[in-house]
Amino acid sequence: MDSTTIDTTAHQTAMRAQWDAAATGWNAHTAIIRAWLRTPTDAMCRMAGVRPGSRVLDVAAGAGDQTETLAERVGPSGHVLATDLSPAIIALARANTLRAGLTQVECRVADAEALGVPEASFDAAVCRLGLMFFPDPLQALRELHRALRPSAGVCTMVFSRPERNPCISIVMATALEHAGLPARDPFETGGLLSLGLPGRVDTLFAAAGFRDVATTALDAPFRLPSVDDYLAFVRSSAGPIRKILEGLDASRAEAAWSDMRDRLNVFSTQDGWIGPNELLLTAGRRT
Numbered sequence: 705m706d707s708t709t710i711d712t713t714a715h716q717t718a719m720r721a722q723w724d725a726a727a728t729g730w731n732a733h734t735a736i737i738r739a740w741l742r743t744p745t746d747a748m749c750r751m752a753g754v755r756p757g758s759r760v761l762d763v764a765a766g767a768g769d770q771t772e773t774l775a776e777r778v779g780p781s782g783h784v785l786a787t788d789l790s791p792a793i794i795a796l797a798r799a800n801t802l803r804a805g806l807t808q809v810e811c812r813v814a815d816a817e818a819l820g821v822p823e824a825s826f827d828a829a830v831c832r833l834g835l836m837f838f839p840d841p842l843q844a845l846r847e848l849h850r851a852l853r854p855s856a857g858v859c860t861m862v863f864s865r866p867e868r869n870p871c872i873s874i875v876m877a878t879a880l881e882h883a884g885l886p887a888r889d890p891f892e893t894g895g896l897l898s899l900g901l902p903g904r905v906d907t908l909f910a911a912a913g914f915r916d917v918a919t920t921a922l923d924a925p926f927r928l929p930s931v932d933d934y935l936a937f938v939r940s941s942a943g944p945i946r947k948i949l950e951g952l953d954a955s956r957a958e959a960a961w962s963d964m965r966d967r968l969n970v971f972s973t974q975d976g977w978i979g980p981n982e983l984l985l986t987a988g989r990r991t
């Protein structure tokens with residue numbers, strides 16, 4: 705097995721467990737995630753061609769923040785199907801959209817690589833910060849292609865290169881060091897930065913059959929009052945980092961978080977903590 709092939713069943717089981725455990729934390733940080741991703745999310749909706757009345761597929765929807773944006777854009781005559789591998793996080797998406805009175809939203813547990821939706825049944829599809837976690841992103845894109853009507857649009861959002869996302873690299877490297885694990889190839893399949901190499905997502909889109917494929921890199925700095933706010937977000941919401949540290953006893957885990965805080969403090973400024981971050985938005989159209 706090399707870095708491009710992994711045990712899919714084990715990966716999905718671990719991924720589901722990670723996100724079930726991180727679901728409450730991710731949901732509790734919706735306000736800061738929304739502020740961080742507002743501009744990229746609006747761009748993603750535009751690039752996918754989401755319009756009033758559209759039927760939209762939202763893959764790896766998490767606690768449903770972008771689902772709410774999609775529902776507002778399609779309006780009461782449209783429909784949004786939000787799907788996620790984690791039952792715990794999609795239950796939160798269901799509760800959030802119901803509370804917001806967005807009756808045009810349906811939430812469902814589904815693996816992105818086998819959505820179980822009828823062929824050619826959606827006008828647009830999005831996947832915000834999900835594609836890089838999938839063991840076989842090409843299969844997920846083929847599944848999206850199958851679900852879309854001819855000429856319908858799709859847009860995915862992933863993290864770009866490690867050097868453009870130093871906070872992710874710092875957090876990952878520190879967690880691995882403290883857990884006594886070897887450094888990982890940042891482009892390892894299923895990892896946070898696995899699709900960050902320029903052109904990688906475009907190649908996958910083309911292989912899945914999409915046309916008019918184009919990627920836009922967007923600067924999306926994470927602005928928070930202090931480094932402690934970012935650390936609190938990572939501690940409660942970052943499934944992959946929590947997973948690396950889960951085997952450590954309490955004092956060794958605290959040492960890891962404290963080391964991470966010191967290293968991330970380099971991004972503290974007079975105007976608060978500003979973590980550099982770059983996203984890749986890739987759009988395409990079904991043939």
Ligand SMILES: C[S@@+](CC[C@H](N)C(=O)[O-])C[C@H]1O[C@@H](n2cnc3c(N)ncnc32)[C@H](O)[C@@H]1O
Pocket residue numbers: 716719720723737763764765766767768769770787788789790793814815816817831832833834837838839
């Ligand atoms: C970083 S969160 C993003 C959630 C949401 N899209 C957002 O931006 O707030 C990643 C999500 O991907 C989901 N996920 C991971 N692997 C998946 C798969 N194979 N199929 C569907 N969802 C998956 C996780 O359960 C988690 O909810």
